[in-house]
Amino acid sequence: GAGGMAKTAPVESSSSGEKKYFKGQILEVLDTMKKWLPATVKKVTKTRTGYELLIHYLDFSSRWDEVIHTVLDKRRLRVLGVTIPMSEIEKKKAEEEKNFREALKSKYGYEVIDIDKDGNCLFRSFAHQIHGDKEKHEQVRELCCDHMEANKNYFGAFFTPSEKIKSFDAYIANQRKTGEWGGHIDIKALQEVFNTNVTVYEPERELPMGQAVDTLKTVRLSFHGQNHYNSVVDPKDPPPLGDGKDSKIKLREVRVANELRGSPANKNKNKSTTKNGGEGGKDDDAAAATKMEEEDVQESLRSLSLRDGEGGGGAGGHNDARHTHTGMNNRPTFRS
Structure with a gap:
């Protein structure tokens, strides 16, 4: 992973032979x-037997910084560019990434x-896309978990x-912890939180999350090695x-x-009758509630301009939301 940095000065030796x-x-x-x-070396401290280096791993959080x-x-130290020969698998992965x-x-x-x-990484990527600032990831995570909590069913x-x-309650509680991986469920929640289309790019394929709405912005993410998200920018x-x-x-x-529109209560709201042919009390209440809820969202529905019409459940529809890509739900247990 050190390719492209060969211009960096290597470890040199002084006239006395000391590095x-x-x-x-x-x-x-x-x-x-x-x-x-x-x-990168953040601090150098001379000791009686050598030096202590406070190092920061590139592309990793500062919480992984350590003294060597x-x-x-x-x-554990070597000159940049003096690499151990990569295995064939590593070479293939590096080439695929490139x-x-x-x-x-x-x-x-x-x-x-x-x-x-x-x-x-998922929440940082969303923070970068939405706010232009990946450091707002904790705010994004909180909004995501609050939205899942409010829409648990x-x-x-x-x-x-x-x-x-x-x-699922335990899942939400776990997702509130900084450093916990995000996946398909979290993406679907964030899609609603920020009213945005989402497309995930993988090698050889791209995966729109649900049916796109022309008038909405699109968050673009890339998924690498089945374990890491990056932010993809359209200039x-x-x-x-x-x-x-x-x-x-x-x-x-x-x-x-x-x-x-697809619920049994909605389909049967005009079929509920009493013995005398009148509408039943409870069924009437349910139908009225359904009608009120439908009226509340008619403006949104009329405004929709779906690329593929109204088929397939619409934007964020239940069937579309089940669409997932390999590895997003079965999260590996290594650092990302």
């Missing part, structure tokens, strides 16, 4: 997961913006229990895209209206 280290220097460091990663001793930990980015650039003119691999339908997280419509609060189309209202 030189300096603030801002970029080295390769063997991290605790036994991977060589590029890192140049003598005691010398096996081709993926080049394809987005040549086909659409899009740029992939690298996001910190700290477990917050809908989003809970996409939740799959696991040994660790057995209920013609760059971030910040805005939070969607002023949008005339409210995707949640549209989704609810679509559900109501």
Whole structure:
């Protein structure tokens, strides 16, 4: 992963043979997961036996910063560019990643913006797209979880229990923790929070999340190695895209209206009768409530301009929301 940085000054030796280290220097460091990663030196402190280097792993959160001793930990330091030969699998992955980015650039003119691999990558990517500031990820995470909490019946339908997280309530509570990975459910919630289309790009394919609405902005994400999201920028419509609060189309209202149109209560509201042929009391109340809810969202429905018409459940429709891509729900347990 150190390609493209060869211009950085390597570790040099002084006239006495002692290696030189300096603030801002970029080295390769063997991290605790036994991977060589590029890192920058943030501070150099001379000790009796050598130097202590406060290092920061590039593209990772500062919480992974650590102090490495140049003598005691010398096996973990090496000159940038002096690489251990990559395995064939690593070479293939590196080539696929390079081709993926080049394809987005040549086909659409899009740029992939690298996001910190700290477990917050989905929320950082959304923060970059919506606000133009990836550091607002905690705010984005909170809005996402609040929206899932307020719409548990809908989003809970996409939740799959696991040994660790057995209920959707537990899932929401877990997602509120900084550093917890986001996936398909969170993307669907954020889509409604910010009233935006979402497209996820993977090597060889692109995946619109639900049916796109022409009048809405589109959040673009790239998914790498089945474990990491980056932000994809369209130079013609760059971030910040805005939070969607002023949008005339409210995707949640549209989704609810679509559900109501297909609900048994809606289909049967004119079939409910008493023995005397009149409308039943409870059924009448349900039908009236349904009618009121439908009227509340008619303005949104009339405003919709769906690319593929009204088929398939509409924007954010229940069937579309089940569309997912490989690996998004079964999240690996390594650092991202």
